[in-house]
Amino acid sequence: MKIEIWSDVMCPFCYIGKNNFEKALEGLPFKDEVEVEWKSFQLDPSLNPVEIKTTMEYFKEKKGFPEAQVKQMIGQVLQMGKDAGIEFNFEKALITNTFLAHKLLHLAKKYKKADKMEEALFIAHFIDGKNVGDKDTLISIAESLGLDKDEAQQVLASDEFNDEVQRDFSEAQNHRISGVPFFILNGKYSVSGAQPSGFFAEALQQTYNETAGKLKDISSGENSCDADGCSI
Amino acid sequence: MKIEIWSDVMCPFCYIGKNNFEKALEGLPFKDEVEVEWKSFQLDPSLNPVEIKTTMEYFKEKKGFPEAQVKQMIGQVLQMGKDAGIEFNFEKALITNTFLAHKLLHLAKKYKKADKMEEALFIAHFIDGKNVGDKDTLISIAESLGLDKDEAQQVLASDEFNDEVQRDFSEAQNHRISGVPFFILNGKYSVSGAQPSGFFAEALQQTYNETAGKLKDISSGENSCDADGCSI
Numbered sequence: 001m002k003i004e005i006w007s008d009v010m011c012p013f014c015y016i017g018k019n020n021f022e023k024a025l026e027g028l029p030f031k032d033e034v035e036v037e038w039k040s041f042q043l044d045p046s047l048n049p050v051e052i053k054t055t056m057e058y059f060k061e062k063k064g065f066p067e068a069q070v071k072q073m074i075g076q077v078l079q080m081g082k083d084a085g086i087e088f089n090f091e092k093a094l095i096t097n098t099f100l101a102h103k104l105l106h107l108a109k110k111y112k113k114a115d116k117m118e119e120a121l122f123i124a125h126f127i128d129g130k131n132v133g134d135k136d137t138l139i140s141i142a143e144s145l146g147l148d149k150d151e152a153q154q155v156l157a158s159d160e161f162n163d164e165v166q167r168d169f170s171e172a173q174n175h176r177i178s179g180v181p182f183f184i185l186n187g188k189y190s191v192s193g194a195q196p197s198g199f200f201a202e203a204l205q206q207t208y209n210e211t212a213g214k215l216k217d218i219s220s221g222e223n224s225c226d227a228d229g230c231s232i
Numbered sequence: 233m234k235i236e237i238w239s240d241v242m243c244p245f246c247y248i249g250k251n252n253f254e255k256a257l258e259g260l261p262f263k264d265e266v267e268v269e270w271k272s273f274q275l276d277p278s279l280n281p282v283e284i285k286t287t288m289e290y291f292k293e294k295k296g297f298p299e300a301q302v303k304q305m306i307g308q309v310l311q312m313g314k315d316a317g318i319e320f321n322f323e324k325a326l327i328t329n330t331f332l333a334h335k336l337l338h339l340a341k342k343y344k345k346a347d348k349m350e351e352a353l354f355i356a357h358f359i360d361g362k363n364v365g366d367k368d369t370l371i372s373i374a375e376s377l378g379l380d381k382d383e384a385q386q387v388l389a390s391d392e393f394n395d396e397v398q399r400d401f402s403e404a405q406n407h408r409i410s411g412v413p414f415f416i417l418n419g420k421y422s423v424s425g426a427q428p429s430g431f432f433a434e435a436l437q438q439t440y441n442e443t444a445g446k447l448k449d450i451s452s453g454e455n456s457c458d459a460d461g462c463s464i
Contacts, residue, residue: 002419011457033406043457063461073462080455112395175447179458187234187419190447193456203450215407215422218435223312224425225243225275226411229295230305 001034001212003204006041006172006182007118009098009132012077012088015122017181017194019084024200030208038114040102040168041180047097049133058095080194092129099165101132104142106161107152116145186211233266233444235436238273238404238414239350241330241364244309247354248316249413249426256432262440270346272334272400273412279329281365290327312426324361331397333364336374338393339384348377418443 005021007014025031044062053061059070074090081088101121108117120141124130130137135156142152155161175184183191185207191200222231237253239246257263276294285293291302306322313320333353340349352373356362362369367388374384387393407416415423417439423432454463 008457011462013455013457013462016455043459059461065461077462179456179463181456184447187443188448189450192449192451193454195451195455211419215416216420217424218421219424219427222425223245223248223427224411224413225240225245227275229291229297230243230245230309231411 001030001186001208002037003034003186004037004039004184006039006168006177006180008041008043008180009101009121009125010093010095011041011043011180012081012126013194014181015086015088015126016077016080016084017183018118018122019086020194020197021183021200023197024204027201028204028208030212033208033212034204036115038105038109038118039171040105040165041172041177041182042098042102042169043180044095045097045099047095049097049099052094052096052131052133055090055093055095084194086126088126089129090126093126094129094131094133096131096133098132100135100138100156102165102168103155103161104138104152106164107142107155108145108147109164111147113145113147117141120145233262233418233440234269235266235418236269236271236416238271238400238409238412240273240275240412241333241353241357242325242327243273243275243412244313244320244358245426246413247318247320247358248309248312249415250350250354251316251318252426252429253415253432255429256436259433260436260440262444265440265444266436268347270337270341270350271403272337272397273404273409273414274330274334274401275412276327277329277331279327281329281331284326284328284363284365287322287325287327316426318358320358321361322358325358326361326363326365328363328365330364332367332370332388334397334400335387335393336370336384338396339374339387340377340379341396343379345377345379349373352377 007018025034055074056067056070059065059073060067078088078090105114105117105121108114121132124137124141125132132138138156139149139152143149172182175190179192181194185191185203188211189203189207191203224231239250257266287306288299288302291297292299310320310322337346337349337353340346353364356369356373357364364370370388371381371384375381404414407422411424413426417423417435420443421435421439423435456463
């Protein structure tokens with residue numbers, strides 16, 4: 001059973017959603033049959049890669065929100081984070097372009113470490129106040145997961161994995177995804193937003209009951225080869 | 233819409249199935265929405281990599297088939313090949329271990345050339361009588377598709393892509409696939425064997441009607457971020 005999750009590093013609900021989703025999955029008897037695929041999404045591709053703003057600056061200056069509204073939003077997300085076991089540090093968080101971080105996610109995916117990379121990027125951005133648009137920062141995150149430093153450097157300095165990131169963006173467009181996190185459950189159901197883990201548990205169970213291992217064979221006749229030869 | 237196809241290079245019905253499937257797909261109005269993923273399957277992993285046999289030797293010596301039965305089987309497959317536009321050359325074909333060829337398929341997949349690689353491997357094996365277990369032969373096939381010679385060499389000399397090939401085998405086991413070609417149509421239907429292209433056209437149309445772009449949203453509430461900020 002495949003779960004695709006579109007997410008952006010600078011999206012607090014994506015981090016909350018990840019925690020809630022993983023907590024739900026952990027308690028399900030079929031968890032080992034679930035393949036999670038992290039997909040790239042950029043909330044603000046217009047950010048200049050060398051532009052760095054605090055959360056308050058970003059929403060006031062770039063988005064034109066009144067300070068009181070930003071404070072209220074931050075307060076609510078802080079509380080929801082606490083409920084999900086996350087101590088967001090919005091004072092320190094640095095908002096910048098996340099394209100390079102998404103390239104690193106795809107490098108990690110190649111080595112089956114996309115889960116760990118998502119987590120590491122969220123921690124770097126939301127907890128440690130690191131600049132996830134900075135190449136050296138990203139390379140040291142890659143190293144901390146046991147990825148090869150030179151390969152990470154090469155990926156960030158070249159076009160490598162640009163196509164993979166862009167393909168995730170295109171897929172999101174095809175699915176008319178405008179907000180994240182966005183989950184597609186085995187190609188059947190979609191879930192938008194950081195839902196509670198109880199919700200994810202039920203949704204995963206329902207998807208599993210309805211779709212997993214339920215392939216319907218519609219073949220007519222033989223014409224295949226197996227270990228004993230080819231039958232016609 | 234995703235179509236997964238398990239196949240082995242030494243399987244004539246896989247080549248026939250590929251032609252029939254592609255002919256069907258070509259005529260469908262939604263062909264650009266279809267993503268084909270080639271998966272690895274080995275009909276005979278027990279073959280020693282340096283062991284090379286003709287088709288007749290293989291079925292007589294390794295499988296213990298009477299010569300008359302092998303001749304009949306070859307005759308039938310030859311005719312089915314002709315009907316699908318393939319001139320099989322079973323006199324020349326060299327049966328050997330296909331694990332290295334599957335590694336090369338996964339290298340090609342990385343560069344979105346898996347379709348072309350499948351075709352090139354079938355032609356090398358079934359038409360040109362090349363030894364697809366031989367590294368130099370495989371490297372020159374990779375080069376002919378515009379892949380990097382050094383990278384192909386490196387993949388064949390190392391463990392690179394072994395995990396990907398093995399994962400395809402495991403998935404096949406999970407789906408209880410014992411013969412190839414085996415098609416999974418958008419996670420809903422399975423088709424075993426080289427069915428006629430008319431069959432594939434109907435099956436693809438039905439799958440498209442029933443599953444493509446038909447995600448059902450089961451979200452409750454918001455808690456997501458979009459270009460305008462985060463809504464709770």
